[in-house]
Amino acid sequence: MSLNGLTEKVSVSVDGRVATVKMNKPETMNALDKEMIKGLIGRLKEISDSDDIDIVVLTGTERAFSSGGDIKAMLKLNDEYDFFSIMDCINELIITLYSLPKITISAVSGAAAGLGFSMALATDHIIAEKRAKLAMNFIGIGLIPDGGAHFFLTKYLGEMKAKQLIWEGKTLSANEALEKGLIHEVAENLEEILQERIEDYLQQPIQAMIKTKKILAELNRPHLLKVLELEKYAQRKMRETEDHKEGILAFTEKRKPKFIGK
Known part of the structure; x- marks a missing residue:
């Protein structure tokens, strides 16, 4: 089975035991619409079945890892079935x-925002280029984080700090994210540090590392699944609020929103 190729704006390249999955929609800063999400799922499942791959690198383009969910696509989701489907x-x-x-x-x-940031948090190791910007910024459009962000942020920060980060919706520099413990490394030269980390992992007993990951993932899976379901139904409720409608309008008009708490 060949993993190399392009599917739904998601490209995969394989170099020995390493597969690189690249989100490749630079014109939208890798905004995640349903097509792209399905492309990622499909390629990750193909990689999961390959015994020849031990390391997976998830990356984007120069300006963005991913700017998050595709707001333009979400605005078209008037039907409840379509919303729950995505x-x-x-x-x-x-x-x-x-x-x-x-x-x-x-x-x-570049940018790792909203769902894009949630995706990064779902991986084992995060390296951010020095000029990268990371944001859990759902609050700015009257929504809550999704993509398991409540699970990951609580794991990384604890409940109190996770709430503050979510409520503030602040954009973090790579160094600020490192100081908070949200990422693992800041790189002046991203490709150089990435290759160093890959070479280090490849010299380790990596099957033992993967077995530890499997045990912890299995232990945490029920909790993560519960959080994902709670986020799904809560997000549906938030989409009905006046504050969300105002947040979207302000976003499209490039102005500061005027929230009323409803």
Whole structure:
């Protein structure tokens, strides 16, 4: 089975025991619509079945790892079935990525925002280029984080700090994210540090590392699945609020929103 190729704006390249999965929609800063999410799920599942791959690198393009969910596509989701369908795809992507029986590395350049940030948090190791910007910024459009962000942020930060990060919706520099413990490395030269990390992993007893990952993923899977379901139904409620409608309007008009708490 050949893993190399392009599917739904998701490209995969294989170099020895390493597969690189690249989100490749630079014109939208790799905004995640349903087509792209399904493309990621499909390629990750193909990689999961390959005994020849031990490390998976998830990356984007120069300006963005991923700017998050595609807001323009979400605005067209008037039907409840369509909304739940895309949320189910998001949940499948996150559980597939988190449980992948490989060592996963996010190589982040440019923006990693919203769902894009959630995806990075679902991997085992995050390297951010020095000029990268990371944001859990759903609050700015009157929504809650999804993609398992409540699960991951609580694991990384604890409940109190996770709430503050979510409520503030602040854009973090790579160094700020490192100081908070949300990422593992900041790179002046992303490709150089990425290759160093890959070479280090390849010299380790990597099957033992993967077995530890499998045990912890299996232990945490029920909790993550519960969080993903809670996020799905809560997000549906948030989409009905006046604050969300105002947040979207303000976003499209490029102005600060005026929230009323309803």
